[in-house]
Amino acid sequence: MEAKISFQENFAISEKSKIYVGQVVREKENLSLSAHKSIKNIPIVIKPNCSVRDVFLAIRKAIQEVMKKKADIFSINSAEIYSFISDKINVYDFYSTLTTEAIIASYVYDRFKKAEKYIKKIVILDVDSENAKKGFNKGKNIGYSMNVARNLANDPAQYLGPEELAMETENIFKVSNNVEIKILSESEARDEGLDLYLSVGEGSYRPSKFIIIEYNNASSKQYERPIVLIGKGVTFDSGGINLKPSTPGGIETMHMDMTGGAIVIGTLLSAVRNNLKKNVVGIVPAVENAISSKATRPGDIVNSLSGSTVWVGNTDAEGRLILADAITYAKKYDPRYVIDIATLTGAALVALGEYGTAYFTDSQELSDLIQTAQKNTMSSLWRLPLWDEFAQNMENNLADISNISKVRWGGPSNAASFLKHFASGYDSSITKWAHLDIAPRMTSCAYDFLSVGATGEPVAMLTNFIEKV
Ligand SMILES: [Zn+2]
Numbered sequence: 001m002e003a004k005i006s007f008q009e010n011f012a013i014s015e016k017s018k019i020y021v022g023q024v025v026r027e028k029e030n031l032s033l034s035a036h037k038s039i040k041n042i043p044i045v046i047k048p049n050c051s052v053r054d055v056f057l058a059i060r061k062a063i064q065e066v067m068k069k070k071a072d073i074f075s076i077n078s079a080e081i082y083s084f085i086s087d088k089i090n091v092y093d094f095y096s097t098l099t100t101e102a103i104i105a106s107y108v109y110d111r112f113k114k115a116e117k118y119i120k121k122i123v124i125l126d127v128d129s130e131n132a133k134k135g136f137n138k139g140k141n142i143g144y145s146m147n148v149a150r151n152l153a154n155d156p157a158q159y160l161g162p163e164e165l166a167m168e169t170e171n172i173f174k175v176s177n178n179v180e181i182k183i184l185s186e187s188e189a190r191d192e193g194l195d196l197y198l199s200v201g202e203g204s205y206r207p208s209k210f211i212i213i214e215y216n217n218a219s220s221k222q223y224e225r226p227i228v229l230i231g232k233g234v235t236f237d238s239g240g241i242n243l244k245p246s247t248p249g250g251i252e253t254m255h256m257d258m259t260g261g262a263i264v265i266g267t268l269l270s271a272v273r274n275n276l277k278k279n280v281v282g283i284v285p286a287v288e289n290a291i292s293s294k295a296t297r298p299g300d301i302v303n304s305l306s307g308s309t310v311w312v313g314n315t316d317a318e319g320r321l322i323l324a325d326a327i328t329y330a331k332k333y334d335p336r337y338v339i340d341i342a343t344l345t346g347a348a349l350v351a352l353g354e355y356g357t358a359y360f361t362d363s364q365e366l367s368d369l370i371q372t373a374q375k376n377t378m379s380s381l382w383r384l385p386l387w388d389e390f391a392q393n394m395e396n397n398l399a400d401i402s403n404i405s406k407v408r409w410g411g412p413s414n415a416a417s418f419l420k421h422f423a424s425g426y427d428s429s430i431t432k433w434a435h436l437d438i439a440p441r442m443t444s445c446a447y448d449f450l451s452v453g454a455t456g457e458p459v460a461m462l463t464n465f466i467e468k469v
Helices: 052-068 078-085 091-105 130-154 162-172 186-192 195-201 251-256 259-273 319-333 346-352 364-374 388-393 411-423 459-468
Strands: 011-014 022-027 030-035 044-046 073-077 121-125 179-184 209-216 227-231 233-237 279-289 301-303 309-311 337-342 357-361 381-383 432-437
Touching: 044 052, 052 073, 052 078, 052 091, 073 078, 073 091, 078 091, 078 121, 091 121, 091 130, 091 459, 130 162, 130 259, 130 459, 162 179, 162 209, 162 233, 162 259, 162 279, 179 186, 186 195, 186 209, 195 279, 195 301, 195 319, 209 259, 227 259, 227 319, 227 459, 233 251, 233 319, 259 279, 259 337, 259 459, 279 319, 319 337, 319 411, 337 459, 346 357, 346 411, 357 364, 357 411, 364 381, 364 432, 364 459, 388 411, 411 432
Parallel strands: 011 121, 073 121, 227 279, 227 337, 233 279, 337 432, 357 381
Antiparallel strands: 022 030, 030 044, 179 209, 209 279, 301 309, 357 432
């Protein structure tokens, strides 16, 4: 498969630039981003007392407008913009997010259809302090890594199955220092006891691949025990024998059911490029959930690595099966934190709309860390409960646990409780676990001002998390 990470990486810091088509001007009390010369007025106005989010959304919107108007270069008068929100965000975080936002807003997935026009260069003016430059460099690495994750998530399933995802992962980290990639074949996974994971790919002719990325760059003993990130890597989810219906925005988007895996790969790349002094392990159980006479049947009972038996009540609730085995597998790393990231339930969309990721954890400490890490990153994460009733919903007469709930309501929490059953294999005093249901943020929505397709969220939040813990 050809190398295809081809988006523009043209990006510069400039003290002053003569050629710019987009500039920031103050108009009375408002800050408006408007265009100059070849472009007439981009009507974006940021009101006084605007939030940090408002400002970054305006940047996205301005870049989208500039692209529509076929301009080559976009410049951002950063000092001017910062003056509007300097009481709400520090210089380092501002430049990091500004740069990330500029890169992700100019992204177009163009593997099969060229965009009419690309922005050739984005110039951020007035990046003068040390902290601003540090933030700029961090943001550049995050933006790049998010776009790599978006490319992976956007690729159609016929080009990106488990094997290709494994190959792409090897390519992406080919020149990285302190990174080791391990790919477990099906027989190696069988030897490890990953039967629950393997059961999901049983119906596909494409072999499952258990992808492991080990990044060892801890600066001291304190950081030796790693952070483990686990990403759902279902490269196409037909639903299996419980075939998904053909409702718009449904089965035909299921090549993106490996977005959690893409986010893990993107976050590891961001950690490597930012030279974060931590040990991080990324695990992406990659499978295709297909239909054939070999496919797992509804009603089958499968062994898991943890020793618990699982009744498969519905073959479309497959993401939790591969995650469950990965969660147990992660124990061997003696991790400080384990976070799994998955497009797990449509019900998370029902709960939060298209606007935020649902997260679950029993650890208040980890919840607080997630909240701190998300600040100023343009991703919203909202905590949902893990009450005992949800665990009772997953009980089963024939096996230790069922992959579907007896009760219709509370889908995201039922799924999270299934995962919690396996995370209870950790000693909770030394290993904190959280689950992120990113289904609501799999694709961009109308208010995002991003190109259609994957959003790359929450790579920035996870990068901050790794940096801070
Ligand atoms: Zn499914």
